[in-house]
Amino acid sequence: MxxxxxxxxxxxxxxxxxxxxxxxxxxxxxxxxxxxxxxxxxxxxxxxxxxxxxxxxxxxxxxxxxxxxxxxxxxxxxVPGARTVLPLAPGDSGVDCGAAQRSYRNVLHSAAARVDGVSDVKVKARSRSVKAVVRTDRTNTAGLTEAVERALAQRIDQLAPERKPTVKSKLKAARSK
Structure with a gap:
């Protein structure tokens, strides 16, 4: 699809x-x-x-x-346009299914926003990559990017897209260490 x-x-x-x-x-x-x-x-x-x-x-x-x-x-x-539906891996039933790009991005955004210490996040989701720009008010930001990447990867595994994207995140702290 x-x-x-x-x-x-x-x-x-x-x-x-x-x-x-x-x-x-x-x-x-x-x-x-x-x-x-x-x-x-x-x-x-x-x-x-x-x-x-x-x-x-x-x-x-x-x-x-x-x-x-x-x-x-x-x-x-x-000339084909950009996909509006991201194909998901066929399940046990073999039914063709997909997720709207906007819904996919919103689900990943909410998963990254739930990580403790994240005050704001912007997610760009494409079929091959997911990039998150995370803002935090914390002074100690150790492990925050890894936590966001883990949360995104876990949510991507639950959604099971046809092609698993690479996950990258960038941290922007409001305060310096």
């Missing part, structure tokens, strides 16, 4: 552009059917486009812009 994010922003932008173009054409067609002056004159557009040549700068710039937008949309479609 390796869920990836949806490409909703590029799809939304393309849908809005197509919707706006369709609405503009429909409004212009209705105005012509009702005998009112249209927002966009078909004759003026046809005259302008008929006067353009393939070698004109405007045609070249619009072509390059369209090609770049098309390549960008293709890139968005084919």
């Amino acid at each position: 390796k869920r990836r994010p949806r490409r909703s922003l590029p799809a939304l932008l393309v849908a809005l552009v197509v919707l706006a173009a369709g609405a503009l054409v429909a409004i212009t067609a209705v105005q012509l059917l009702l005998g009112e002056p249209p927002w966009i004159s078909y004759d003026a557009v046809a005259r302008t486009l008929h006067g353009l040549r393939w070698a004109d700068t405007a045609v070249l710039l619009v072509g390059i812009g369209t090609a770049l937008v098309g390549l960008l949309l293709l890139l968005c479609a084919f």
Whole structure:
């Protein structure tokens, strides 16, 4: 199970552009059917486009812009995004399961925050590594980083991700020794 994010922003932008173009054409067609002056004159557009040549700068710039937008949309479609679900090791039942990245990070954050002497912690959890930056108000910080790393490793063992990450922690003490 390796869920990836949806490409909703590029799809939304393309849908809005197509919707706006369709609405503009429909409004212009209705105005012509009702005998009112249209927002966009078909004759003026046809005259302008008929006067353009393939070698004109405007045609070249619009072509390059369209090609770049098309390549960008293709890139968005084919390049996979970051995982949103971290795969967990299959249990005895063999069922495919996973944990949301945010939930995984929050569980590890709470495990590190429960260690005695930790006043604040920031956890960055990726599939291959877990890094914790621990703040403490203690003057004697001996063994605190090891305790945080043990707590994180124990919690990771309980969660049983498909690939066990390396655990590293960094200590920032408010007071000097």
